[in-house]
Amino acid sequence: MSQSALPRLRRLSQVLFFVLFLIHLFGTEYPGTLQATTGDIRLPVPYPTIFLLSDPLIALSNALATHALYRGLLWSLTILIPTFFLGRFFCGWICPLGSLNHFFSNLKSEKKRGLRLIESNRYKTWQTLKYCILIPLLVASLLGGAVLTVIDPIALLFRSMTFSALPATNVALVAVLGALYRSGIPGAGFVADALRFLLQSSLVSFRQPHFRQAFFIGLIFVAIMTLNLRVTRFWCRALCPLGALLGVVSRWSILGIEKNATACDECKRCLLHCQGGDDPIPGAKWRKSECHLCFNCVSDCPSGRIRFKFFPAPAATQSSPQVPRRRVITGIVAGAALVPVLRSATSFAPERDPRLIRPPGSLDEASFLARCVRCDACSKVCPNNSIQPAFAEAGVEGFWTPVLVPRVGYCEPSCTLCGQVCPTGAIWEITQEEKAWLPAASKPGAKPVRVGTAFYDQGRCLPWSMATECIVCEEWCPTSPKAIYLATATVIDSEGRPKQVRQPHVDPNRCVGCGACEYACPVKDRAAVYVTSVGESRSQANQILLRRG
Amino acid sequence: MDDGGSRRDALTRLLRVSGLGAATAGLGVWLGARSRQPEESESGAYKIREVIPSDPNLPAMVIAQGDDPRLLARRSIDELGGMRRFVAAGDVVLIKPNIGWDRTPDQAANTNPQVVAEVVRLCRDAGARRVIVTDVSCNDPRRCFSRSGIPAAAVAEGAEVPLPEDHLLKKTNLGASLGSWLVLEPVLFADKIINIPIAKHHSLTGVTLGMKNWLGAVSGPRDRLHQDIHTSMVDFAEVARPALTIIDAYRILVRNGPTGGSLADVELKKTVIASTDPVAADAYAAKTYWNLDANTLLYLKIAQERGLGRMDFENVRARVIRT
Numbered sequence: 001m002s003q004s005a006l007p008r009l010r011r012l013s014q015v016l017f018f019v020l021f022l023i024h025l026f027g028t029e030y031p032g033t034l035q036a037t038t039g040d041i042r043l044p045v046p047y048p049t050i051f052l053l054s055d056p057l058i059a060l061s062n063a064l065a066t067h068a069l070y071r072g073l074l075w076s077l078t079i080l081i082p083t084f085f086l087g088r089f090f091c092g093w094i095c096p097l098g099s100l101n102h103f104f105s106n107l108k109s110e111k112k113r114g115l116r117l118i119e120s121n122r123y124k125t126w127q128t129l130k131y132c133i134l135i136p137l138l139v140a141s142l143l144g145g146a147v148l149t150v151i152d153p154i155a156l157l158f159r160s161m162t163f164s165a166l167p168a169t170n171v172a173l174v175a176v177l178g179a180l181y182r183s184g185i186p187g188a189g190f191v192a193d194a195l196r197f198l199l200q201s202s203l204v205s206f207r208q209p210h211f212r213q214a215f216f217i218g219l220i221f222v223a224i225m226t227l228n229l230r231v232t233r234f235w236c237r238a239l240c241p242l243g244a245l246l247g248v249v250s251r252w253s254i255l256g257i258e259k260n261a262t263a264c265d266e267c268k269r270c271l272l273h274c275q276g277g278d279d280p281i282p283g284a285k286w287r288k289s290e291c292h293l294c295f296n297c298v299s300d301c302p303s304g305r306i307r308f309k310f311f312p313a314p315a316a317t318q319s320s321p322q323v324p325r326r327r328v329i330t331g332i333v334a335g336a337a338l339v340p341v342l343r344s345a346t347s348f349a350p351e352r353d354p355r356l357i358r359p360p361g362s363l364d365e366a367s368f369l370a371r372c373v374r375c376d377a378c379s380k381v382c383p384n385n386s387i388q389p390a391f392a393e394a395g396v397e398g399f400w401t402p403v404l405v406p407r408v409g410y411c412e413p414s415c416t417l418c419g420q421v422c423p424t425g426a427i428w429e430i431t432q433e434e435k436a437w438l439p440a441a442s443k444p445g446a447k448p449v450r451v452g453t454a455f456y457d458q459g460r461c462l463p464w465s466m467a468t469e470c471i472v473c474e475e476w477c478p479t480s481p482k483a484i485y486l487a488t489a490t491v492i493d494s495e496g497r498p499k500q501v502r503q504p505h506v507d508p509n510r511c512v513g514c515g516a517c518e519y520a521c522p523v524k525d526r527a528a529v530y531v532t533s534v535g536e537s538r539s540q541a542n543q544i545l546l547r548r549g
Numbered sequence: 550m551d552d553g554g555s556r557r558d559a560l561t562r563l564l565r566v567s568g569l570g571a572a573t574a575g576l577g578v579w580l581g582a583r584s585r586q587p588e589e590s591e592s593g594a595y596k597i598r599e600v601i602p603s604d605p606n607l608p609a610m611v612i613a614q615g616d617d618p619r620l621l622a623r624r625s626i627d628e629l630g631g632m633r634r635f636v637a638a639g640d641v642v643l644i645k646p647n648i649g650w651d652r653t654p655d656q657a658a659n660t661n662p663q664v665v666a667e668v669v670r671l672c673r674d675a676g677a678r679r680v681i682v683t684d685v686s687c688n689d690p691r692r693c694f695s696r697s698g699i700p701a702a703a704v705a706e707g708a709e710v711p712l713p714e715d716h717l718l719k720k721t722n723l724g725a726s727l728g729s730w731l732v733l734e735p736v737l738f739a740d741k742i743i744n745i746p747i748a749k750h751h752s753l754t755g756v757t758l759g760m761k762n763w764l765g766a767v768s769g770p771r772d773r774l775h776q777d778i779h780t781s782m783v784d785f786a787e788v789a790r791p792a793l794t795i796i797d798a799y800r801i802l803v804r805n806g807p808t809g810g811s812l813a814d815v816e817l818k819k820t821v822i823a824s825t826d827p828v829a830a831d832a833y834a835a836k837t838y839w840n841l842d843a844n845t846l847l848y849l850k851i852a853q854e855r856g857l858g859r860m861d862f863e864n865v866r867a868r869v870i871r872t
Contacts, residue, residue, distance in 0.1 A: 032691030032712060036662070036698035038653050174715075181716070182592075196716070206691060206714065383689040412689055413810070414651050414696070439811035440656050462776065471753045472772040476687065480811035481804075486752055502752065520687075522772040 003308060006295035010092060014099040021096040024048055025161055026202040028380045028421055040416055040431050047072070049377050051096065052423040055154045056080040056249075057242040058373050061141040062424050065370040070425035080249065087250035091236055091243050092275060092292030097153040098243075101235050102275060102294075104228040111230050120231055121271040123279045123287055127237045130244035131323045132331050137241050139335025144370045145342065146424075147397050148335075153235070153242050155375035156221075159400065162380040163211040163389060164218030169203050177204075210408065211379065212388045213400075236292065237277050244321075247289035251320040256312035257286045257297075260305040270297035270306055280306055285318040339397075347395030352542060354532035356393045357404040357452045357513065360411060361419040361430040364538045365394075371426035374400040378418035378427055384409030386515070387418060402427070404451060406515025406531050411451060413437035413478045413514060437512050439480055452513030453535040453544065454483070454506050461528035463501040467493040473504055473517035473529050483510035484517060484529075508535060508545055591729060593719030595737045598790040601635055601825055608868040610824035610833065615872030618799045618821070622667035624872050625795070625823035631675075635792040636741055638676030643739035644668055644708070645789075646797075647747050647762055648684040648699055650808050651692040657800035657815040658808055659697040660747045664797045664821060666702035668743060673707045680708040681735045683717070684765045718768050727784045731768040736789060744791040744827070748798045748818075748834050750806030753778055755841050757807050758831040759794045760786045760848055779848035786827060786857060794830045796822040801838055828858025829865040836862070 027045030386409030763785035
């Protein structure tokens with residue numbers, strides 16, 4: 001096969017892997033089943049977060065921070081090891097965010113035409129910025145803070161889709177379906193049913209997801225896509241820390257460009273569609289660490305003088321990225337300073353936000369922050385929509401890490417899906433027997449994995465302050481015996497008459513912090529019962545009781 | 550020539566702009582006339598189902614005891630005159646079990662799947678065109694349905710078991726007392742309704758049996774109903790008008806209801822109570838398993854006053870059978 005056919009093959013690969021990414025993204029939702037299930041409920045898609053598990057940056061950060069590799073992250077070697085030999089094929093052929101950037105870069109733009117386009121595709125020194133992001137990221141990971149993995153491209157795409165694009169699409173499609181049903185046009189109802197069937201558990205979720213910061217997170221994503229109209233694949237060239245890592249790793253690769261400069265008539269067509277800004281043009285050194293292996297230069301060269309080859313002549317190649325030594329040192333120092341500065345804030349130790357309620361199975365805060373890459377797969381999979389991106393709850397360091405928000409959704413006692421999809425073990429994978437919220441489905445003698453404790457706001461509670469019966473919180477309380485118990489009290493109503501009501505109380509020995517009470521409380525704006533993180537199993541310090549069962 | 554062009558041009562331009570202005574004014578006036586305060590539209594309407602006439606030769610309540618839940622369901626309905634008494638050929642039947650919680654059958658928070666499946670089979674045998682089994686769960690419906698074992702068992706007997714998704718709920722005015730609710734659509738269009746609750750403890754009403762099960766037919770702010778739970782339950786029961794009430798007391802939840810979660814909360818009673826009188830059935834189960842007198846359960850009194858049945862179950866034609 002001629003090398004000039006490679007761009008077509010590459011496009012096919014990009015489409016295939018993007019579709020695969022979507023399948024796994026949609027598969028990170030429990031679709032329900034007719035089959036009777038008694039054990040753990042699992043997702044029907046194997047390795048729903050395979051793209052995250054295959055991400056060498058997530059794996060390296062995890063290895064540096066934990067001196068181990070969490071289950072499943074060995075998949076990253078399927079990307080990392082071929083990169084040793086071939087270079088950044090991942091960026092050009094697989095990366096779903098890269099493919100989106102590629103797509104938007106191809107849109108016609110006034111800023112990128114003719115000579116301006118050719119000029120903009122020359123190598124620029126600002127492309128080394130991504131290495132200046134990678135260095136502190138890795139140093140911070142080594143010192144126990146995965147905070148900078150927030151800009152990992154796969155995590156970023158997963159997050160943007162989960163929090164913004166998919167919920168918005170869901171709203172729009174449900175509105176369209178509703179309009180079709182109501183329209184009264186003959187056949188419209190049938191079309192709507194067919195559409196619903198096709199789109200269910202992909203673009204139309206079982207229940208409409210709602211997320212905090214949806215607009216903000218979506219805006220960042222749109223900004224990244226829009227930058228492509230100025231500079232082709234700006235994110236990939238200048239910002240992407242995974243691209244930077246693969247760029248560094250590809251310095252030993254044996255695949256490279258060989259250009260025949262003597263026969264070149266300097267038409268510069270090789271620069272027209274260059275994705276990486278790696279100077280494939282004869283007369284300049286080809287920058288291996290920048291090249292995405294898109295092969296556009298090969299097919300664009302009218303005289304066929306640019307070829308990819310194993311073991312090319314080394315003279316025309318710049319193998320490793322040229323980052324000024326001062327910037328390397330600055331990066332190391334910045335990375336080293338980052339975690340200590342963040343951890344000296346009160347939000348980390350003496351003044352935890354009471355609403356910092358982590359999903360069940362989450363490790364203690366320091367270990368959690370060493371692992372969490374903010375992919376927010378846990379938010380995507382949570383059947384009750386309860387896992388939301390943190391804004392201030394976890395301090396600056398915990399920005400966008402997952403927190404349970406019981407008012408939006410409580411934690412289902414038998415559910416362990418968030419731990420099943422977490423790629424890094426920040427939420428450790430547990431079974432419902434280990435979670436042990438229900439005696440009927442617990443390991444004998446297992447202590448429940450608590451996430452917090454419920455408290456009453458008696459001024460807002462109907463039986464406490466409005467002489468009205470309610471007990472909905474007690475009805476919903478899932479533990480057995482129930483953590484919410486009722487005491488009959490005589491209160492005086494507005495007419496001055498005595499009235500008997502049952503007032504709810506919490507037994508912190510039994511409460512697991514699931515938040516079902518807060519979720520179900522009929523005082524809809526701010527519930528009369530609420531959960532805070534105190535008593536969470538993952539912390540030794542954040543406790544109330546001397547002894548807790 | 551000045552820039553304005555010819556007189557003819559000026560005139561045409563003026564005409565065009567005037568037309569646009571007139572159209573805008575017209576549109577504005579029309580829109581202004583349409584302005585009214587938005588009100589919620591109701592798309593559903595419920596029909597009053599006729600009650601199955603009582604037959605002096607047949608019992609009004611059958612209490613069946615034995616080991617096989619399917620046999621209990623079958624025999625109790627046989628004794629009541631057979632399913633053909635309640636379901637006619639071509640009927641659309643809604644079976645309303647309790648699938649409220651993410652619990653397995655042995656935890657006794659949801660209706661026994663075998664009882665539901667057997668009733669589905671009997672309906673199909675009686676010639677029902679469609680048998681729909683569904684409920685508005687409290688916990689995530691996907692988990693509740695799967696764990697309950699009801700979809701697997703009911704679908705095998707030819708039922709449809711749709712999850713209570715938004716498009717299955719219709720905003721419906723349920724009368725002056727209840728007002729507007731999102732109601733499970735089959736409740737509105739079904740020809741016959743069969744109620745199959747499970748007998749459970751409940752802190753507010755003492756027990757949750759047949760009438761409390763109707764709160765699962767609607768979605769929305771149903772947690773507010775607890776403030777006047779007794780009246781609300783009867784209001785819903787009046788809307789639903791089941792042809793038959795079958796209380797699953799094979800396993801009952803004696804404490805920590807209605808959720809349970811521990812096998813220590815469950816007692817094996819191996820009983821199914823089938824009745825054409827929803828009030829008598831509730832009264833019997835409350836007395837038998839929780840020793841609660843009908844007089845102490847306000848909702849039974851209200852239901853009797855509204856003519857839904859009799860709370861003095863001792864005076865109802867009842868038959869106890871062993872299978």
